[in-house]
Amino acid sequence: MAIRKLEDDRYQVDVVRPNGTRARRIFDKRRDAVAFEAQIRKEKYEAKLVRTGLKKERYLMEQAITDFETSKKSLRASSIKRYRSILHQLRIFCDACGSHLRR
Numbered sequence: 001m002a003i004r005k006l007e008d009d010r011y012q013v014d015v016v017r018p019n020g021t022r023a024r025r026i027f028d029k030r031r032d033a034v035a036f037e038a039q040i041r042k043e044k045y046e047a048k049l050v051r052t053g054l055k056k057e058r059y060l061m062e063q064a065i066t067d068f069e070t071s072k073k074s075l076r077a078s079s080i081k082r083y084r085s086i087l088h089q090l091r092i093f094c095d096a097c098g099s100h101l102r103r
Contacts, residue, residue: 001041003033015040018047061094 001015011033012026027033049055065087072083
């Protein structure tokens with residue numbers, strides 16, 4: 001992981017992502033480059049914790065709602081209708097709260 005200052009006073013970040021791919025990005029401000037590098041380090045650290053079994057993998061809210069809805073397929077039609085209504089409201093709530101509930 002490296003941050004280099006380019007000749008045009010911009011900053012290039014060269015990092016390896018947790019999946020092994022190389023990422024190079026150019027930023028106008030050093031603080032943006034440092035923030036990007038810190039985010040990649042955090043992702044790598046979390047991936048290491050998941051690999052070693054010290055932390056569970058993240059489970060997206062949208063995926064949890066979909067899985068829950070799928071598990072209720074064997075119920076009566078009126079029950080499914082009620083669940084869908086509640087889950088629809090939950091999805092609206094998640095959309096209103098933004099990306100931090102979906103990630």
